[in-house]
Amino acid sequence: MLMQRCCEKLRYSRTLNNHTHRNLADMKGYKTLVLFSLLAILLGLTSCFETFGEVTFPEGETNGYKPIYANSEDLSIVFEATRPVDNAGKIYLYGDLILLNERFKGLHLIDNQDPSNPQNLGFLRISGATDMAVRNQVLYVNQYEDLLAVDVSDINNIRLIAREEKVLAIDGGNQVPPVSGFYFECVDLSKGTVIGWEMATINNPKCFY
Amino acid sequence: MRKLIYFSLVIAICACADDSANPIGGLSGTGTGGSLASFLVTNNNLYVLAGDELLTYNLENENRLLYTSSLKLPSLLETIAPYENYLFLGSSNAVHFLNRDNPDQPQLISTYQHFTACDPVVAKGSIAYSTIRSTGCRGATSGPDLLDAIDISDISNPRVLYSRFVDAPYGLAINDDFLFVCENGGISVFSTSSTNEPVFVANNKIGDGVAYDIILKDDFLIVVTSEGIFNVTYDLAGNMQILGQITS
Secondary structure (H helix, E strand, C coil): CHHHHHHHHHHHHHHHHHHHHHCCCCHHHHHHHHHHHHHHHHHHHHHHHHHHCCCCCCCCEEEEEEEEECCCCCCCCEEECCCCCCCEEEEEEECCEEEEEECCCEEEEEECCCCCCCEEEEEEECCCCCCEEEECCEEEEEECCEEEEEECCCCCCCEEEEEECCCCCCCCCCCCCCCCCCEECCCCHHHCCEEEEEEEEEECCCEEC | CHHHHHHHHHHHHHHHHHHHHCCCCCCCCECEECCCCCEEECCCEEEEEECCEEEEEECCCCCCCEEEEEEECCCCEEEEEEECCEEEEEECCEEEEEECCCCCCCEEEEEEECCCCECCEEEECCEEEEEEECCCCCCCCCCCCEEEEEECCCCCCCEEEEEEECCCCCCEEECCCCEEEEECCEEEEEECCCCCCCEEEEEECCCCCCEEEEEEECCEEEEEECCEEEEEEECCCCCEEEEEEEEC
C-alpha cells in the first residue's frame, strides 16, 4: 500500500517532466518547470527510499525490468533470418500469415497455410514494437512511442510510408515497468527519456514496483 | 525441348523463391488481431490506444496516416475490439462502448464500470464477455479475477448478467460452439448456450507455457502462449488437440 503511494508520487513527478517537453517554446516557463520537476522527482525519490526500506532487495544478479532509453536503439526496419520465440507478445492474422510480436524486438512472420506444419519465414526487426495491424499490405506498428506505416508488399524492399512521432506517449506512463511485482533497474534520467522496458538480468536492483 | 524444360524449371524455382520472399505480397484487405490488441484496422480506419486516448486515423489516401480525431476517456485503455457497428474498449477500470456511425470520429455510448484490473472483451448476440484480471495487472491491488457476462441488448445501458471467478485470465474468443478463455495457464472452454451463464466445460493445457490469447480461424484456434504459436482443434466435449506449433 505504501509502495503504491510512492509510485504514484513518482508518476506525478514524471508527468510534470513530460509537460516540460511540451512547453519548449516557452523557455522561461520551461526552466521553472524543470526546476519544479527536479524538486518533485527528488521528493518522490526520497519517499521511495523510505518505503523501499520495507522491500528486501537481492544482491547480485536477478531477473527484473530494465529501462530502454531513447537514442540508444537502432530504429531501422529489416527482414532477417528466423530467430527463436523468446518473449511472445500479441498476434495478428493476415490471410494465412501469422504475425507474432517478439516484445520490443519485432515480428516473427509465420506461414500458416498448413496448420499442421506452420513455417517460420523470418523476423521483421522493428525495435520497440509491441502491437500491429495490417491493411492492403501496409503494416501499422508502433516503435516505442512512434506510430509507423510501413509498406511490406515487397519484404525485401520495405518502405516507410509515415512516422508519427511520440503519438503513443503516455504522460508518466514509463517511469515504472508495465507489470507490477518486479524489481527494476532504477531510472537514470541523465541517460535520456525512458521509451520502454525489457525483461533482463539486472544487477543489485534498488527499485521495485 | 530440353531447353524448354530447363527454362520451365528456372521459372518454377523463381516463382517459389518469390513466394517465400514476399509472404505478404499476394494478400489484400485487412487482418484480424487477438482480443488483447490495442491496434485495430477496419475498412478505411486505424484505431490506436494511447494511454487514456483513442486515436483515429483515416487510411484512404494511399494508406497514409491522416489523423481525424481523438477521444479522451477516464481510464487507461488496454484493448480494442470491433463488434457490429461498435467498438469495445477494455480499460483499467471499465469497459467503454462506442459507436462508429462516423468511423473517423467514434463516440462514447456507455460505460460498464468495474474495479481496477485488465480486461479484454468479446461479444456474441447481445452479450459481451470480459475477463477481468487483477493478477499481475498494472495498478490493480488484490482484487478477484473474474469472467463477466454483460447484457448489451440496450448498449446505452449495459447490465452485468453473471460474474464467475476464474484464475489469472488473459485473452478470450467466442464462436457458435464455445467461449474460449485463456485462464489458469491453459484454455478454459465454456458453453454459452444457456444465455446468462457461461457453463464450464473443460480446461486444456497448451504445451508447457501460459496461454495468453486466441484468434479463431475457420475450424481451429491459433493460440499464443509464453512458448510461441500453437494451432489447436477442439471437439464438442471441449477437449483440445495440438495440430502444429512454432516454439523457441
